[in-house]
Amino acid sequence: MPMPEPVIHIRNLTTRFGDRIILDQINLDIYPHEVTVILGGSGCGKTTLMKSITGLVTPEKGEIHIFGRPFTESDEKHYKETLERIGVLFQNGALLNSVTVKDNVAIPLEQHSHLDPELIEKSVAVKLQLVGLSHAMHLLPSELSGGMRKRAALARAIALDPEILFCDEPSAGLDPLSSAALDKLILTLKEQFNMSILVVTHELASIHRIADRIVFLDEGKILFTGTLEDAKSCGIDTVETFFETGSF
Numbered sequence: 001m002p003m004p005e006p007v008i009h010i011r012n013l014t015t016r017f018g019d020r021i022i023l024d025q026i027n028l029d030i031y032p033h034e035v036t037v038i039l040g041g042s043g044c045g046k047t048t049l050m051k052s053i054t055g056l057v058t059p060e061k062g063e064i065h066i067f068g069r070p071f072t073e074s075d076e077k078h079y080k081e082t083l084e085r086i087g088v089l090f091q092n093g094a095l096l097n098s099v100t101v102k103d104n105v106a107i108p109l110e111q112h113s114h115l116d117p118e119l120i121e122k123s124v125a126v127k128l129q130l131v132g133l134s135h136a137m138h139l140l141p142s143e144l145s146g147g148m149r150k151r152a153a154l155a156r157a158i159a160l161d162p163e164i165l166f167c168d169e170p171s172a173g174l175d176p177l178s179s180a181a182l183d184k185l186i187l188t189l190k191e192q193f194n195m196s197i198l199v200v201t202h203e204l205a206s207i208h209r210i211a212d213r214i215v216f217l218d219e220g221k222i223l224f225t226g227t228l229e230d231a232k233s234c235g236i237d238t239v240e241t242f243f244e245t246g247s248f
């Protein structure tokens with residue numbers, strides 16, 4: 001079967017901090033309605049890749065097309081419209097501590113939608129129900145467990161019904177049950193909401209549950225891309241060792 005058009009198409013992406021090249025001429029296609037797991041040792045550039053794609057870091061050179069249109073050199077209107085179709089779950093959750101869970105999830109809708117307050121309230125309630133936090137909507141982030149905080153941050157990341165969702169180490173610091181619950185949610189977002197999802201994680205159990213495709217980064221270059229099954233027997237020592245041992 002021919003591959004569908006990628007939702008993200010990256011060519012020769014180079015990102016540098018000072019005199020250090022972090023991403024070195026990356027070529028990568030991200031396909032729709034799949035979970036793509038970005039793997040690689042600490043400091044290899046996984047977060048920088050996500051930030052380069054989402055405009056949080058400015059690449060030195062290269063092209064990024066999102067939804068079939070150039071993103072790197074787009075005008076302000078197109079740039080903003082594209083970002084509204086993307087959700088990001090940051091590594092630390094990045095919830096505002098001074099407002100309730102419900103108000104945290106409402107923020108993107110208040111800032112980027114034209115919905116009236118009543119519809120915003122309904123939309124927030126739907127998202128909180130989806131992540132299983134209806135009962136916690138009036139709590140402050142500091143009153144939540146780690147797993148609940150991650151789910152609240154996920155509800156906020158999907159507030160605008162994004163077509164692409166980025167999750168940076170969503171299960172870091174979670175116990176196995178909370179981690180599995182989060183993976184289930186990620187699969188629901190892919191299967192029922194048709195999202196294309198990029199996840200940075202190095203937890204083998206999680207990778208086996210969610211990954212359709214693997215992108216393995218090493219020192220700023222892509223060592224392997226392909227399906228999870230292919231990754232396990234790709235003939236590249238670093239990749240195969242990871243799948244055997246769970247460490248880099």
Ligand SMILES: Nc1ncnc2c1ncn2[C@@H]1O[C@H](COP(=O)(O)OP(=O)(O)OP(=O)(O)O)[C@@H](O)[C@H]1O
Pocket residue numbers: 017022040041042043044045046047048049
């Ligand atoms: N804003 C920045 N300024 C300078 N250097 C940075 C900046 N952000 C990241 N780096 C450096 O770039 C390299 C890649 O960082 P990045 O966070 O992308 O790695 P990572 O693969 O996500 O690592 P980890 O798995 O440990 O989170 C690291 O050496 C880091 O110190």
